Amino acid sequence: MITRPRSTLPHAALCHPALIVLIAVGFALPLAAAATLAGAVAADRPNLILILADDLGYGDVGFHGSTQIPTPNLDRLAASGVRCSQAYVSAPVCAPSRAGLLTGRNQVEFGFDNNLGAPQRGFDPEFAGLPVEERTLADRLRAAGYATGLFGKWHLGERPQFHPRQRGFDEFWGFLGGAEPYFPPASGDRSTSRVECSFGPVGPLTYLTDDITTQSIAFMQRHRTRPFFLFASYNAPHAPLQARDEDLARFAGIADLKRRTYCAMVARFDHEVGRLLRAVEEEGMAARTLIVFLSDNGGPVDQNSSLNAPLNGQKGTVLEGGLRVPCVLSWPGRLPAGRVYAHPVSSLDFAPTVLARAGASADLVRGLTGTDLWTRLTGSDPSPPDRALRWRFTVSAAIREGDWKLIRLPDRLPLLFNVREDQAEQNDVALQHLDLTRTLLGKLGDWDARLPHPVFLEGAEWKHRQLDLYDATYPRAQPQANEAPPRLIPAKPAVTAK
Numbered sequence: 001m002i003t004r005p006r007s008t009l010p011h012a013a014l015c016h017p018a019l020i021v022l023i024a025v026g027f028a029l030p031l032a033a034a035a036t037l038a039g040a041v042a043a044d045r046p047n048l049i050l051i052l053a054d055d056l057g058y059g060d061v062g063f064h065g066s067t068q069i070p071t072p073n074l075d076r077l078a079a080s081g082v083r084c085s086q087a088y089v090s091a092p093v094c095a096p097s098r099a100g101l102l103t104g105r106n107q108v109e110f111g112f113d114n115n116l117g118a119p120q121r122g123f124d125p126e127f128a129g130l131p132v133e134e135r136t137l138a139d140r141l142r143a144a145g146y147a148t149g150l151f152g153k154w155h156l157g158e159r160p161q162f163h164p165r166q167r168g169f170d171e172f173w174g175f176l177g178g179a180e181p182y183f184p185p186a187s188g189d190r191s192t193s194r195v196e197c198s199f200g201p202v203g204p205l206t207y208l209t210d211d212i213t214t215q216s217i218a219f220m221q222r223h224r225t226r227p228f229f230l231f232a233s234y235n236a237p238h239a240p241l242q243a244r245d246e247d248l249a250r251f252a253g254i255a256d257l258k259r260r261t262y263c264a265m266v267a268r269f270d271h272e273v274g275r276l277l278r279a280v281e282e283e284g285m286a287a288r289t290l291i292v293f294l295s296d297n298g299g300p301v302d303q304n305s306s307l308n309a310p311l312n313g314q315k316g317t318v319l320e321g322g323l324r325v326p327c328v329l330s331w332p333g334r335l336p337a338g339r340v341y342a343h344p345v346s347s348l349d350f351a352p353t354v355l356a357r358a359g360a361s362a363d364l365v366r367g368l369t370g371t372d373l374w375t376r377l378t379g380s381d382p383s384p385p386d387r388a389l390r391w392r393f394t395v396s397a398a399i400r401e402g403d404w405k406l407i408r409l410p411d412r413l414p415l416l417f418n419v420r421e422d423q424a425e426q427n428d429v430a431l432q433h434l435d436l437t438r439t440l441l442g443k444l445g446d447w448d449a450r451l452p453h454p455v456f457l458e459g460a461e462w463k464h465r466q467l468d469l470y471d472a473t474y475p476r477a478q479p480q481a482n483e484a485p486p487r488l489i490p491a492k493p494a495v496t497a498k
């Protein structure tokens, strides 16, 4: 196992960021502007609560127009802060997306291209996880003096070297894999829950979404006197589709059982986000807590009956429906309430944004891929970051620059979309803009050629499946209140097997 040197950073108090900024600007700025600037860079270091949903569809929250699933608590969170309408994750499936989010580095730059599944022939399972050389956001925030806790899903490796306790988290309550039953084993059932706890007994299990909230609130209460990083890593509404009876009853009018169950799971998740938000308020922490909410990837329409309307595509594709997710950042008094930020942002931006607010030293932000979004989120800088966003996921790759997005698939012509005018990616204009297509293809290829080989693979059957997903037709409109959305229509096979 490769080890990394322990940080020997000076305590943040010795290099207080607000002080540095004030020295740097001298008296050149008006007093009010200087105070705002100083306040924006962590005059008091905020707690960070990262609320992650799992496989939640872009169209399945109230603030994106869901006609079917009331999400009053997520809507309240959105109204209290900045909603990012073009928020991208760095991969369209769970594990690599989480690897990017938690390291702040594009995961393909350290070989984490694939989802974590069964080890593939020729690959050493000792490397099936987040490479140990990589520092997580928890590592970085802990080095900056934060208490760190993860509650819920990990999915970044199950070998001991990948365990959350080895990856920057002081406390872990949850499960290491990619999915987990929501209900505890029934009485007499010999199977056991895989939920574990690093700091005491697992405690009574009820319904996993509720239990993750309960543990998250207890963590906040244990660490109310120092800044903390709470990662509330919900697995809802990822499969298995299992909902509580009282939540199912709320959606009894939906005849389609799969959609009804999904709606019940999302409604329960929203209820639990509400319980978490109330606890923040009751603890008096709201003014010193930055909350980031997003989903780890787009909804898998074919698996959990989620809806990415009005976007095309789903989990597993680099279409907008696979990569673009509901996303909110809220910090009352510091970020404007009710603002919509409409330029593209990346989940890779959150680590630099958070670390700057936490007063982290230069060493702790070194090597990050993303951009500190603060001045964009507050509105003081109206220009979008000058950069391209890039993705590589198994057979697919994509690049977004300005309004344009190019998708590269094997054995096909590249696809080019103007995402501002055509967010549903219905009009491929690659042949009408050949120079731009060539330029973006070249930029994507130059980047791609420099990337390391993946450190592990997922089964070849997934690659076939992912390619097929580009030929399917996806529901892009909200259903009526009690209808199931139209199902995904798979493409007919182009060649009949002989």
Ligand SMILES: [Ca+2]
Pocket (backbone or CB within 6 Å): 054, 055, 093, 094, 238, 296, 297
């Ligand atoms: Ca997921």
